[in-house]
Amino acid sequence: MSQAGSEGAGQATMRVAVVGGDGIGPEVIDQGLRVIDAAGVTLETERYELGGSRYLADGTILPDSVLDEWRGFDAIYLGAVGTPGVPPGVIERGLLLKMRFELDLYINRRPFRTDSHDFVVIRENTEGSYAGEGGFLRKGTAHEIATQGSVNTRMGAERCIRYAFDLATSRRNHLTLVHKTNVLTFSGDLWQRAFDEVAEEYPGVETAYNHVDAASIYFVQDPQRYDVIVTDNLFGDILTDLGGAVSGGIGLAASANLNPARTGPSMFEPVHGSAPDIAGQNKANPIAAIMSGAMMLDFLGAGDAAERIERACEACVSTEGSTVAIADAVIAKL
Ligand code: IPM
Ligand code: MN
Numbered sequence: 001m002s003q004a005g006s007e008g009a010g011q012a013t014m015r016v017a018v019v020g021g022d023g024i025g026p027e028v029i030d031q032g033l034r035v036i037d038a039a040g041v042t043l044e045t046e047r048y049e050l051g052g053s054r055y056l057a058d059g060t061i062l063p064d065s066v067l068d069e070w071r072g073f074d075a076i077y078l079g080a081v082g083t084p085g086v087p088p089g090v091i092e093r094g095l096l097l098k099m100r101f102e103l104d105l106y107i108n109r110r111p112f113r114t115d116s117h118d119f120v121v122i123r124e125n126t127e128g129s130y131a132g133e134g135g136f137l138r139k140g141t142a143h144e145i146a147t148q149g150s151v152n153t154r155m156g157a158e159r160c161i162r163y164a165f166d167l168a169t170s171r172r173n174h175l176t177l178v179h180k181t182n183v184l185t186f187s188g189d190l191w192q193r194a195f196d197e198v199a200e201e202y203p204g205v206e207t208a209y210n211h212v213d214a215a216s217i218y219f220v221q222d223p224q225r226y227d228v229i230v231t232d233n234l235f236g237d238i239l240t241d242l243g244g245a246v247s248g249g250i251g252l253a254a255s256a257n258l259n260p261a262r263t264g265p266s267m268f269e270p271v272h273g274s275a276p277d278i279a280g281q282n283k284a285n286p287i288a289a290i291m292s293g294a295m296m297l298d299f300l301g302a303g304d305a306a307e308r309i310e311r312a313c314e315a316c317v318s319t320e321g322s323t324v325a326i327a328d329a330v331i332a333k334l
Pocket of ligand 2: 237241
């Protein structure tokens with residue numbers, strides 16, 4: 001499997017924990033691994049059976065012992081998790097968010113590229129309304145109260161904003177903050193001040209600000225205006241589905257959950273979910289998973305292989321056919 005020109009040569013083999021997950025997850029991840037191998041990069045992989053099916057089978061979600069093992073890996077490559085019959089939040093909070101929080105994957109990087117636009121959303125990935133602050137009072141009564149707070153630390157906003165500025169300097173030197181400062185006058189104010197202060201360190205980067213509702217219009221009507229966007233966790237979640245929808249569909253949308261400080265592994269997964277309705281039918285588009293694999297290689301230092309995979313995927317965005325056939329087409333273009 002180790003081939004001439006392998007980027008693994010001269011450096012330690014990358015150790016990757018692989019979570020196929022549920023539904024179409026394992027199918028698309030298998031193709032991602034095939035493409036990485038075909039690109040000449042040798043990975044040392046270890047499989048973990050986790051997700052909704054595992055939870056239904058024996059109650060396991062994400063044991064701390066597994067998290068501890070993962071701290072010794074270079075990356076985690078994940079398909080999708082989610083199974084009908086599991087209550088909302090169990091797998092999302094217990095697995096995905098636990099990974100993001102415990103491994104401090106504070107950047108969620110989601111690129112969107114077509115013939116006509118090319119932008120990246122940098123989503124804060126550990127705070128905001130995802131933090132889990134809140135609770136019930138008088139649950140189940142007519143006077144029930146539910147609160148769900150949004151946690152915004154200066155440190156959390158600032159490290160995310162700084163990452164986005166750095167990224168902008170390696171691209172077209174343009175960064176847009178997206179928030180809702182006209183209504184969220186506490187969290188919005190913190191984000192805006194952090195943004196303005198960090199901006200002073202990057203005089204070469206042109207900045208802009210959009211409210212999130214207006215940004216939703218621009219995503220559809222004028223996405224060319226964007227280079228890099230930085231935003232909070234929930235706005236980023238919603239906007240990146242929209243980004244996928246206006247960039248060839250969610251079947252193409254890749255995502256990296258990064259710990260840029262490299263105090264542990266980063267996690268790479270397609271934006272899409274487990275799509276149980278088409279699972280096991282060799283129908284799912286593997287491009288998003290393959291592109292997420294390319295982001296993993298890039299982050300781990302195999303930039304040339306990552307770029308070849310990316311270009312091959314771009315040549316196959318309109319390819320139709322089975323999961324395996326689309327991966328075959330990508331491999332043929334490498
Ligand atoms: C995503 C997903 C997750 C999120 C869910 C599954 C927890 O929608 O990665 O965008 O909301 O972040
Ligand atoms: Mn989402």
